[in-house]
Amino acid sequence: MTVLADPALAADARRERRFFLSLSLPALFIVGLAAILPILWIIRQSFLTTGGDYTVGNYEKVLSSGLTWAALVTTVELSFGTLAFCILLGTPLALALASVRPRVANLLMAFVMLPLWTSILVRTYGWLVLLRREGLINTALTGSGLTAEPLPLVYNFTGTLIGMVHYMLPLFLLPVYAAMRDIDANLVRASASMGATLAQTIRTVILPLSTGGIFSGSLIVFIYTIGFFITPAVLGGGKVNPLSIRIERTLSTFQDWGSASVLGILLLVLMALIGMMFLVARRLMARNKFGTAHA
Amino acid sequence: MMKSLPITIDSVRKAYGSYVALDDVSLDIRAGEFLTLLGPSGSGKTTLLMALAGFVRPDRGKLLLGDRDITRLAPNKRDIGIVFQNYALFPHMNVLANVEYPLALRKTPKAEARRRALDALARVKLDGLAERDIAALSGGQRQRVALARAIVFEPRVMLMDEPLSALDKNLRETMQYEIRRLHDDLGITTIYVTHDQREALIMSDRVAVMNSGRIQQIDTPQQIYDRPSTRFVAEFMGEANIVGPGAARRIDGADASHETLMIRAESFHLDAKIVGRDGVALEGTLRAKAFRGENWLLTLALDGGQEILVCIPSALAGGCAELATGQRVTAYAPAAKVHPIPGAVA
Numbered sequence: 001m002t003v004l005a006d007p008a009l010a011a012d013a014r015r016e017r018r019f020f021l022s023l024s025l026p027a028l029f030i031v032g033l034a035a036i037l038p039i040l041w042i043i044r045q046s047f048l049t050t051g052g053d054y055t056v057g058n059y060e061k062v063l064s065s066g067l068t069w070a071a072l073v074t075t076v077e078l079s080f081g082t083l084a085f086c087i088l089l090g091t092p093l094a095l096a097l098a099s100v101r102p103r104v105a106n107l108l109m110a111f112v113m114l115p116l117w118t119s120i121l122v123r124t125y126g127w128l129v130l131l132r133r134e135g136l137i138n139t140a141l142t143g144s145g146l147t148a149e150p151l152p153l154v155y156n157f158t159g160t161l162i163g164m165v166h167y168m169l170p171l172f173l174l175p176v177y178a179a180m181r182d183i184d185a186n187l188v189r190a191s192a193s194m195g196a197t198l199a200q201t202i203r204t205v206i207l208p209l210s211t212g213g214i215f216s217g218s219l220i221v222f223i224y225t226i227g228f229f230i231t232p233a234v235l236g237g238g239k240v241n242p243l244s245i246r247i248e249r250t251l252s253t254f255q256d257w258g259s260a261s262v263l264g265i266l267l268l269v270l271m272a273l274i275g276m277m278f279l280v281a282r283r284l285m286a287r288n289k290f291g292t293a294h295a
Numbered sequence: 296m297m298k299s300l301p302i303t304i305d306s307v308r309k310a311y312g313s314y315v316a317l318d319d320v321s322l323d324i325r326a327g328e329f330l331t332l333l334g335p336s337g338s339g340k341t342t343l344l345m346a347l348a349g350f351v352r353p354d355r356g357k358l359l360l361g362d363r364d365i366t367r368l369a370p371n372k373r374d375i376g377i378v379f380q381n382y383a384l385f386p387h388m389n390v391l392a393n394v395e396y397p398l399a400l401r402k403t404p405k406a407e408a409r410r411r412a413l414d415a416l417a418r419v420k421l422d423g424l425a426e427r428d429i430a431a432l433s434g435g436q437r438q439r440v441a442l443a444r445a446i447v448f449e450p451r452v453m454l455m456d457e458p459l460s461a462l463d464k465n466l467r468e469t470m471q472y473e474i475r476r477l478h479d480d481l482g483i484t485t486i487y488v489t490h491d492q493r494e495a496l497i498m499s500d501r502v503a504v505m506n507s508g509r510i511q512q513i514d515t516p517q518q519i520y521d522r523p524s525t526r527f528v529a530e531f532m533g534e535a536n537i538v539g540p541g542a543a544r545r546i547d548g549a550d551a552s553h554e555t556l557m558i559r560a561e562s563f564h565l566d567a568k569i570v571g572r573d574g575v576a577l578e579g580t581l582r583a584k585a586f587r588g589e590n591w592l593l594t595l596a597l598d599g600g601q602e603i604l605v606c607i608p609s610a611l612a613g614g615c616a617e618l619a620t621g622q623r624v625t626a627y628a629p630a631a632k633v634h635p636i637p638g639a640v641a
Contacts, residue, residue: 184381184383186379186380186381186383187383187385189348189350189370189377189379189383190377190379190383190384190385190444191385191396192349192350192369192370192371193348193349193370193371193373193375193376193377194371194376194396194397194400194444194448195371195372195374195397195400195401195448196371196400197371200400204396205385208387209386209387
């Protein structure tokens with residue numbers, strides 16, 4: 001049985017809801033202006049010839065070019081490579097940060113965050129100083145006799161990957177660290193009291209309870225790396241050409257707005273696909289929960 | 296019946312900077328005993344429990360399980376079942392997976408692990424909830440899962456850290472009896488931490504009262520309550536009146552004791568005849584009275600200025616309702632309920 005609500009009180013409730021919704025308007029406005037509109041504009045642009053006539057020629061040209069597909073592969077390789085190293089390096093680091101005393105954790109966190117406060121250009125050229133043939137690392141390696149020849153550390157895929165991992169690691173770390181720090185210390189103790197070694201506790205308790213953070217971190221890594229430009233441009237030495245670089249080249253060398261727009265849309269589609277893949281993976285993992293410590 | 300072991304705590308000390316959490320604590324717990332560590336927060340009881348569990352490393356001293364020195368043994372090798380204050384159930388596992396967890400770690404065959412986990416759940420009356428998610432359980436049910444998980448691997452010692460403090464009063468009382476029943480069924484040596492003196496009295500074989508990192512007194516609940524050895528224990532265990540020498544007079548006119556006396560509020564009667572001639576009498580002015588359901592609580596100001604609490608059961612308190620503040624009242628206590636506290640000053 002429902003009781004009729006007092007209309008004045010119901011109106012108050014509605015007004016309150018409307019007020020809170022209205023707080024999102026400025027942000028919605030900016031997103032519309034700065035993101036949705038340009039995307040619509042790019043979509044329109046991709047169907048125009050340089051003369052301004054409608055065409056699907058841009059798509060034919062771009063999609064039939066081997067360079068496009070090579071760039072797509074490079075983009076995916078760079079993103080997944082960066083992600084792999086972020087997970088391998090960042091997860092243990094987050095675990096370490098979450099395990100030490102808060103004061104020490106804050107100090108270490110400051111070191112992790114320091115690179116974020118430095119301009120990406122400065123950092124990228126910094127890597128150049130370290131990694132090039134006559135750079136610090138190669139000088140040390142050849143000088144100490146560890147290697148006879150300098151290693152090809154830069155102006156290639158390796159150098160680009162190093163630069164990108166360095167850039168992304170703090171951003172990956174933050175959500176993973178937050179997730180791990182939120183795990184009740186008593187869960188870890190309980191696990192140990194029941195006989196689990198530290199490795200078993202990490203595998204059966206800490207990692208399953210951090211998957212949310214690891215997923216968020218991975219998504220951040222993808223969103224950033226898929227359109228990364230400066231690092232491949234500086235450290236790739238012209239040999240590492242992801243979609244972002246192809247777009248820039250198409251524009252600066254050929255002023256071909258139509259083709260550049262198609263490449264931009266390709267990037268957008270790639271992001272959407274990977275995003276969907278993440279959602280599905282997340283859903284699947286949630287469904288078959290890490291049932292037991294068996295297996 | 297599981298094989299249970301005695302525990303020996305030998306001069307264990309733990310300091311955090313200048314704060315001494317455990318001040319050379321020694322304690323022997325018998326095999327199969329239910330011992331409660333009772334004390335206010337900061338008294339060191341949880342630190343002592345965590346030292347036994349292996350999560351706090353003592354500065355010095357020894358911990359023995361049976362005759363095995365476990366002082367430096369890793370927590371996961373101690374074979375001790377622990378029930379944590381907030382239950383510490385794994386939220387990403389269902390009830391059954393939580394209870395099977397310690398068995399899975401021991402590589403128990405799956406079918407046997409399943410059977411034993413279901414047995415443990417039946418013991419704590421959770422049959423039928425095995426497939427539930429932890430989030431779907433009530434506080435009392437979570438408590439039971441935590442118990443089942445702690446007993447399923449048949450540890451030889453159980454530690455419980457204020458396991459009932461998050462439950463409401465009625466449920467807490469039910470669980471007190473069930474935990475005690477479980478202990479009696481399994482005969483497992485149990486150390487139970489609480490700050491609730493009633494809980495300690497109800498559940499324990501012996502109670503160790505702690506304060507400032509030391510054990511003040513260790514004895515049976517009745518001895519601790521009736522014969523506290525220090526003023527702190529007397530006051531922590533209930534409504535205690537500590538009266539100085541001379542404040543109480545003997546009903547028969549004999550010389551009153553020259554010691555400081557402890558008389559519990561509920562030991563008093565308003566009728567001298569019930570008490571007997573060797574009892575004591577305290578006379579004062581009624582300051583306040585409160586009806587508390589099962590009893591009346593009277594506050595008397597003695598002539599020396601000290602206030603005492605007098606608790607009269609409602610069933611015997613015929614005249615209490617008519618008493619007016621400012622009135623002279625004499626409270627009588629039988630000799631058996633008057634306990635001298637050596638060294639204490641009222």
